[in-house]
Amino acid sequence: MTSALLGGIHHLAIIASDYPASRRFYHEILGLPILAETLREARQSWKLDLALPDGSQIELFSFPAPPARADRPEACGLRHLAFKVTALEPVLAHLAACDIEVEPIRVDELTGCRFTFFADPDGLPLELVEQR
Structure with a gap:
């Protein structure tokens, strides 16, 4: 194709x-x-x-x-939703000011992009991926 x-x-x-x-x-x-x-x-x-x-x-x-969703980290189905950002720090500062917990920043070993995770009110995993 x-x-x-x-x-x-x-x-x-x-x-x-x-x-x-x-x-x-x-x-x-x-x-x-x-x-x-x-x-x-x-x-x-x-x-x-x-x-x-x-x-x-x-x-x-x-x-x-609504019925509960399986919460195992590697359960089959949609794993998380990722958002592109130009820089992590301003977004992380905003989330911290709103009392949203964010995981430590990591670096993707394949792409070299920095990323981190946080959750919505229902615990849905959300990712921020820095795209420079």
């Missing part, structure tokens, strides 16, 4: 256990602009569309009593 079938990531969907806390985290702390926020009454569910600078989106959902 000479060309990719896929053009990129359109959106990533996240189900939150505490919608107001996750809405605050992704919108206010991480600074993602809101594109739309919809109450889906028939499902007793909120849907929040958040924009990323590259045009992709995060869809944040709430559902009554």
